[in-house]
Each structure stands twice: as structure tokens, then as C-alpha cells.
Amino acid sequence: MEREFVFTQVDFERIRSLIRDRVGISLSEKKRDLVYSRIARRLRVLQLKQFSEYLDFLLVNDHEIQDFINALTTNLTAFFRESHHFDHLATHMLKQVSSSKQTFRIWSSACSTGEEAYSIAMTAIETFGTWTPPVTILATDVDTNVLTQAKAGVYGSERVEKLSDERMRHFFFKGKGKRQGSVRIRPEVQALIQFKPFNLLADPWPIKGQLDAVFCRNVMIYFDKPTQYKILSRFHPLLRDRGLLYAGHSESFQHAADLFKSQGQTIFKPVSGLLKQGVHK
Ligand SMILES: C[S@@+](CC[C@H](N)C(=O)[O-])C[C@H]1O[C@@H](n2cnc3c(N)ncnc32)[C@H](O)[C@@H]1O
Structure with a gap:
């Protein structure tokens, strides 16, 4: 399938080593597509055409490092997860x-x-x-x-739907009007x-x-x-x-x-x- 941006194995290796050095995240070979889709968003924002351009940009723009890290972390969580x-x-x-x-x-x-x-x-x-x-x-x-x-x-109401009514009443305000659907x-x-x-x-x-x-x-x-x-x-x-x-x-x-x-x-x-x-x- 034709991709929007040029993304080579060398680009993937550079990203893997950068994220491992900065925050410890070890990305396996299987994460290639995930890396593509997460970092492609940064290329769109910065109006760049290929991953190698983005990686060169990262080398000289310290402020982009935080966005690079934010793009590659996985943030899945929940209230009272592993209760x-x-x-x-x-x-x-x-x-x-x-x-x-x-x-x-x-x-x-x-x-x-x-x-x-x-x-x-x-x-x-x-x-x-x-x-x-x-x-x-x-x-x-x-x-x-x-x-x-x-x-x-x-939080969106779906994030709290497993909480008891008592906890909801006690610890949250329900959004009204424009904020309906959030707590x-x-x-x-x-x-x-x-x-x-x-x-x-x-x-x-x-x-x-x-x-x-x-x-x-x-x-x-x-x-x-x-x-x-x-x-x-x-x-x-x-x-x-x-x-x-x-x-x-x-x-x-x-x-x-x-x-x-x-x-x-x-x-x-x-x-x-x-x-x-x-x-x-
Ligand atoms: C899957 S979430 C887990 C959240 C929560 N602890 C839980 O169990 O529901 C993993 C979190 O670890 C953070 N993370 C990854 N590398 C990190 C690092 N080097 N230092 C601090 N936080 C990191 C990510 O940003 C992400 O928010």
C-alpha cells in the first residue's frame, strides 16, 4: 500500500534507538506500523514530507523531543484498574x-x-x-x-461508567449544558x-x-x-x-x-x- 510519507527501515531503527535512549521504551519490529501512524501525525503538523526529514529536524530542535515522546507512549489506564x-x-x-x-x-x-x-x-x-x-x-x-x-x-462519562453510583455521587461533578457527557x-x-x-x-x-x-x-x-x-x-x-x-x-x-x-x-x-x-x- 502506498504510504503518505516515506518511512524506511533506517528511519524505524533511528526512532527505536532514540525512544529507548530517552525514555527506556523498547519497540519490537512488530511496532513498525504503530510508529508510522503515531509519528505521521507529527509530520503533518510540521508539514514535512518524509520521516528522515523529521528525524533530522528532531536532532536540531530540542523542543520537538517532548512531542516525539508524547507520540510514542501508550497511556491506557482506568479508574480502579486492578482493583x-x-x-x-x-x-x-x-x-x-x-x-x-x-x-x-x-x-x-x-x-x-x-x-x-x-x-x-x-x-x-x-x-x-x-x-x-x-x-x-x-x-x-x-x-x-x-x-x-x-x-x-x-473525563468522558464512558471512563467512569464502571464506578459505583456512590463513588460517582461522592467524588465527581456531572457536566451540564455544554459539558454534558463529561465529569x-x-x-x-x-x-x-x-x-x-x-x-x-x-x-x-x-x-x-x-x-x-x-x-x-x-x-x-x-x-x-x-x-x-x-x-x-x-x-x-x-x-x-x-x-x-x-x-x-x-x-x-x-x-x-x-x-x-x-x-x-x-x-x-x-x-x-x-x-x-x-x-x-
Ligand atoms: C500504560 S500507562 C499505565 C498507567 C497506569 N500506571 C496504569 O497502570 O493504569 C504507561 C504510562 O507510562 C508512561 N511512561 C513511559 N515511559 C516512561 C518513563 N520513562 N518515565 C515515566 N513514565 C513513563 C507513559 O507515558 C504512560 O502514561
């Missing part, structure tokens, strides 16, 4: 806060459009029975487009979360330690094992001794058994006794 994690989190935070009397600190480290972080915030509000639970949530993603959506907290998360829920751009491949990490829970779900699958290990070795010193790492349903981390021990249900606890400083070096 057993939120049931587990509720018990974990109640136990930790009653014994330590400290604020429970959570990081949603690849938060996409925000549903994961908002589900954590709703869980905290329900668990402690207050709009101001003793919980802070940092939510980050490398994709700046999804973060803009996350901060806005506005907005209540500001009290938003107030618990700080959304920020962050690349898990960054060096160093500006995140302070003493975290009680890290959600790193459905992102490691895009990385190769050495990259996963490097990131896990950075999570390790940030977690409190009783802290937990929540991973995606297909993420197992057997290759990092020296760092994290499975608790079942893709929940991991840090192996204790490791030198907390510089474990990733």
Missing part, C-alpha cells in the same frame, strides 16, 4: 498510619491521565472517612500531554495530589525517600530487563522498611529478587538489609 491493589492499599495505609502516626506517602510513578492517582486519593478518603486523610500523593509521568489531562481531572473530579480529591513531569530514566532522581507505597504499574513492560533492574534499584532506597511496590498484572521482577520480594498479587516488598545509599550504582 485488588486498592483494597490492599486501604488496609496497608490504615495499619501504617495507626502504628507510625506519620503521613502516608505514595508515588504513582507512571500516572498517565491520572485515574490511578485519583483512585488512590479516593481510597484514602474512604479509608480514613475524611476529605483530608493523612496521605500525600505524588503523581508523575514522562508524557506532558497526559499530565495536562490528569491535572484538569475532567469532573472534586477539588478535595485533587488537593491530595501533586502532578509533575518525571522520566523514570532520569539521573539523578529528585524524589525524596521515606515512601510508604510506590505504584509503578504497566510501564515496566515497555522496558528491557536491565532498565527495569536499574529503576527497581532506585525505588528500593526510597521505600520505608514496610513500604510496598505495586506493579502491573504482567510484571514479575524475578530478575530483581535481590531487591524486591513478591507478596503475591504483583505487590512487592523491598528486601531489607541492603545498603540504602547507592544501591543502584
Whole structure:
């Protein structure tokens, strides 16, 4: 089939290596068509004629790099996705806060459009029975487009159709008039979360330690094992001794058994006794 833009194997290889170096995403040969359709949109916006032109443009236009990254990330997510994690989190935070009397600190480290972080915030509000639970949530993603959506907290009604009526009434405003068909998360829920751009491949990490829970779900699958290990070795010193790492349903981390021990249900606890400083070096 004739394509709108010239896209050679060399172009594909250049894109693969650029996205792997920048954000860790490993694209298999099978992703050629996906890459074509995602990046073709950038060529249209920039009125370029072929992929090689776009790649040369990327080399000298730093500002385009973010759009390139945004185009190639996969942002599939949902409210209360893998819902057993939120049931587990509720018990974990109640136990930790009653014994330590400290604020429970959570990081949603690849938060996409925000549903994961908002589900954590709703869980905290329900668990402690207050709009101001003793919980802070940092939510980050490398994709700046999804973060803009996350901060806005506005979703199409189809995104919330699996939520209970009670949660809908409690946590969302329904759009009226021009906004019919969309919902907005209540500001009290938003107030618990700080959304920020962050690349898990960054060096160093500006995140302070003493975290009680890290959600790193459905992102490691895009990385190769050495990259996963490097990131896990950075999570390790940030977690409190009783802290937990929540991973995606297909993420197992057997290759990092020296760092994290499975608790079942893709929940991991840090192996204790490791030198907390510089474990990733
Ligand atoms: C499939 S979504 C998962 C969202 C959510 N954690 C969940 O499980 O529903 C994966 C997210 O990881 C983000 N991502 C990919 N590479 C990243 C990196 N190097 N640093 C931070 N986020 C990254 C993508 O932008 C995307 O929003």
C-alpha cells in the first residue's frame, strides 16, 4: 500500500534507538506500523514530507523531543484498574498510619491521565472517612500531554461508567449544558495530589525517600530487563522498611529478587538489609 510519507527501515531503527535512549521504551519490529501512524501525525503538523526529514529536524530542535515522546507512549489506564491493589492499599495505609502516626506517602510513578492517582486519593478518603486523610500523593509521568489531562481531572462519562453510583455521587461533578457527557473530579480529591513531569530514566532522581507505597504499574513492560533492574534499584532506597511496590498484572521482577520480594498479587516488598545509599550504582 502506498504510504503518505516515506518511512524506511533506517528511519524505524533511528526512532527505536532514540525512544529507548530517552525514555527506556523498547519497540519490537512488530511496532513498525504503530510508529508510522503515531509519528505521521507529527509530520503533518510540521508539514514535512518524509520521516528522515523529521528525524533530522528532531536532532536540531530540542523542543520537538517532548512531542516525539508524547507520540510514542501508550497511556491506557482506568479508574480502579486492578482493583485488588486498592483494597490492599486501604488496609496497608490504615495499619501504617495507626502504628507510625506519620503521613502516608505514595508515588504513582507512571500516572498517565491520572485515574490511578485519583483512585488512590479516593481510597484514602474512604479509608480514613475524611476529605483530608493523612496521605500525600505524588503523581508523575514522562508524557506532558497526559499530565495536562490528569491535572484538569475532567473525563468522558464512558471512563467512569464502571464506578459505583456512590463513588460517582461522592467524588465527581456531572457536566451540564455544554459539558454534558463529561465529569469532573472534586477539588478535595485533587488537593491530595501533586502532578509533575518525571522520566523514570532520569539521573539523578529528585524524589525524596521515606515512601510508604510506590505504584509503578504497566510501564515496566515497555522496558528491557536491565532498565527495569536499574529503576527497581532506585525505588528500593526510597521505600520505608514496610513500604510496598505495586506493579502491573504482567510484571514479575524475578530478575530483581535481590531487591524486591513478591507478596503475591504483583505487590512487592523491598528486601531489607541492603545498603540504602547507592544501591543502584
Ligand atoms: C500504560 S500507562 C499505565 C498507567 C497506569 N500506571 C496504569 O497502570 O493504569 C504507561 C504510562 O507510562 C508512561 N511512561 C513511559 N515511559 C516512561 C518513563 N520513562 N518515565 C515515566 N513514565 C513513563 C507513559 O507515558 C504512560 O502514561
